[in-house]
Amino acid sequence: GQQVMQIPQYQHxxxxxxxxxxxxSSTTLSNIQWYKQRPGGHPVFLIQLVKSGEVKKQKRLTFQxxxxxxxxxxxxxxxxxxxxxxxFCAGRxxxxxxxxxxxxxxxxxxxxxx
Amino acid sequence: DGGITQSPKYLFxxxxxxxxxxxxxxxxxxxxxWYRQDPGQGLRLIYYSQIVNDFQKGDIAEGxxxxxxxxxxxxxxxTSAQKNPTAFxxxxxxxxxxxxxxxxxxxxxxxxTVL
Numbered sequence: 001g002q003q004v005m006q007i008p009q010y011q012h013x014x015x016x017x018x019x020x021x022x023x024x025s026s027t028t029l030s031n032i033q034w035y036k037q038r039p040g041g042h043p044v045f046l047i048q049l050v051k052s053g054e055v056k057k058q059k060r061l062t063f064q065x066x067x068x069x070x071x072x073x074x075x076x077x078x079x080x081x082x083x084x085x086x087x088f089c090a091g092r093x094x095x096x097x098x099x100x101x102x103x104x105x106x107x108x109x110x111x112x113x114x
Numbered sequence: 115d116g117g118i119t120q121s122p123k124y125l126f127x128x129x130x131x132x133x134x135x136x137x138x139x140x141x142x143x144x145x146x147x148w149y150r151q152d153p154g155q156g157l158r159l160i161y162y163s164q165i166v167n168d169f170q171k172g173d174i175a176e177g178x179x180x181x182x183x184x185x186x187x188x189x190x191x192x193t194s195a196q197k198n199p200t201a202f203x204x205x206x207x208x209x210x211x212x213x214x215x216x217x218x219x220x221x222x223x224x225x226x227t228v229l
Binding site: 006033041043045090104 | 158
């Protein structure tokens with residue numbers, strides 16, 4: 001079945017440093033989504049990428065979708081303590097028959113030291 | 115105030131007992147999902163439903179059951195057959211349908227502890 005691998009599992013940074021998490025799928029994706037889960041909270045949708053090679057920005061966050069639509073990355077510039085949490089990618093198989101069924105990566109837990 | 119709710123937030127049960135987790139949404143979404151979250155393993159799909167009166171098994175359905183009798187409700191029963199039920203359970207919904215978005219909106223979760 002489809003697998004989505006996410007690395008690293010943990011990342012500790014000093015406030016102001018950059019952070020990147022990577023997501024790789026075993027199959028071609030129709031789209032990829034990113035979610036953020038604050039400690040003790042629930043995942044919240046950040047963004048969706050659909051097109052091959054797509055790049056989207058949200059303030060200090062930059063999201064990329066690979067040319068082959070099998071990998072993606074989230075980069076945070078100059079981290080702040082408010083960035084703390086777990087970041088998940090979630091992909092939908094391009095060949096899938098179950099609309100809406102996403103496969104989540106394991107998540108990257110980000111801690112930011114002030 | 116639109117949203118998705120789960121109750122209770124914390125739930126304790128004795129081993130061997132069935133327990134039902136509630137999930138309600140008033141977003142008028144067709145699709146609903148149940149995930150289990152364990153440390154270091156991300157979100158794993160238990161069951162999902164794309165429309166009322168229909169549901170499919172996810173990746174880890176053994177020991178769980180669901181029903182979808184109403185559009186707004188998708189309760190999950192954790193049965194005694196589930197070997198390791200202690201976990202954080204998240205319910206989600208999405209617009210669904212052929213032209214809908216599969217962006218998922220999550221409830222606050224229920225933390226189940228089996229003693």
